[in-house]
Amino acid sequence: MLDLSVSSLFAILVSAILVNNFVLSRFLGICPFLGVSKQVETAFGMGMAVTFVMSLASVITYIVQTQILERFDLQYMQTIMFILVIASLVQLVEMVIQKTSPALYQSLGVFLPLITTNCAVLGLTILNIQENYNIVETIVHAIGAAVGFSLAIVLFAAIREKLEIANVPQPFKGFPIALLTAGLMSLAFLGFSGLV
């Protein structure tokens, strides 16, 4: 029995993008958020790569969970199975893109290996199961999470480009000022709480 009411799907989407933004409120995917966000262009590439892997991984782990783990009472293998699914998926995507679209590989290729250890992807797949989402809700949640991640990382990169030319006190140079900036963004996103 699939619950397909549009309003509940919309709530999941908005919640994942704004209210419970994966990066700024749930703290998932912080490593790439801080690491690959010095330029808007690379941030955008990372966002796209993550979107791709998140959508695929969500569907596959959903099938693994319902058809294998739950059927054979192996829920305790969840973490191992999911991370293996994600790791092999990333490898596969990398090979396929390399063969079919060298241009896309040029722009996304460098980010793909980093995605295996991006906790936003594993976190998303576990949350899907925890929240008892059906397959449609899972896909919507994945899209929301990916858009939310991309939004945060692109906005953050745009601010950091400006910070490059700002005069920052010595001890704050580099990571500390990036963290404070992220804090202010997170504060702004806090304004969305209660929206859904």
Add this chain to the structure above:
Amino acid sequence: MREIIKLGFILLAITSVAGLILGGVNSMTADIIEERALEESMEAIEAFFPESDGAGFVDDADVLDYDLVDEVYEVRQGDNVIGYTIKTVPNGYDGPIEILTGITIDGEITGVEILSQTETPGLGDRITTDDFKEQFIGQSSDSEVDVDVLSGATVSSNAVVNGVNAAINVFEEELRN
């Protein structure tokens, strides 16, 4: 090709060993986890119904199919059912909250207990304070509960209210007679 198969086998072997080890640890800890959860529920039930002398699961698919409802216990004194304790799991600000609600057979709430929650420390986690939980005591199951939400923790408070209302709902529609 042969190399790929060999590598696959090694990885499979490592994963199988991992699976065996985890299966072992799981069978050792699963009972403890279940027992502890049951123990917590039993303690709450005793607090809700001091005069009770026993409780058991209600294993009725119709009842457990209700929204948010996770477990239902029938509370007994001698041979009489004196009330129910219903476990509901609404979503709070940051993840699920496990709530037990005690309701007498006459439809009076005797207590609300938070079994587990991951709300924001200092804000949302105030739903576990006695001041908040005691507001529910004595309210009737005829209508939805009415309590003061905690300032700065509206989402968490409303989640608890939703959980208690879900318990009342299943009590009124299925259990009250």
Add this chain to the structure above:
Amino acid sequence: MNMGNIVKNGIVKENPVFIQFLGMCPVLAVTGTATNGLGMGLATTAVLLGSNTVIALMKSFIPSKIRIPSFIVVIATFVTMIGMVMNAYIPDLYNALGIFIPLIVVNCLILGRAETFASKNSTTASVVDGLSMGLGFTLALVVLGGVRELFGSGSIFGVELLGEAYPAMGIMVQPPGAFLALGLLTALFNVVILKRIK
């Protein structure tokens, strides 16, 4: 390699949080209280110790082509084991840390140590490295959790310190406070500790 150096590296010179900025997700997510920070730190230390030991022991049997997936399986096994044990014996902490327990698997610190240290060094050195990196991580989490809890709720480890009159800065225990507190602490670490080492 000198054991003393390994310890010093793990806790101060290459502190996983303040210097290497590894494993930031749990660092920011679970440090609303000092207790949660300590719990997460110790859980991560246990996994790191286990994975470093097993990987150092197995390093000659694992073909280098499948080394990363093999490491991940070993790490995931320890994570799941720790999760089960925590759920059985300290359920409150297990629930408070929630999804961040399975996510220890993708803590880059652990895979990083497996790849750069345990797969290249002796078992004893790997054990010491796992312990000291874990302790450095735990220390950072406890400091961050303590600071956030003190300003945000007026207490440390749940013990009321600042009294009723203190107007708690709720923002410190909410998500933005994590970024702000870590940013300020890192700047402080840059000023004080690094100067002293040099």
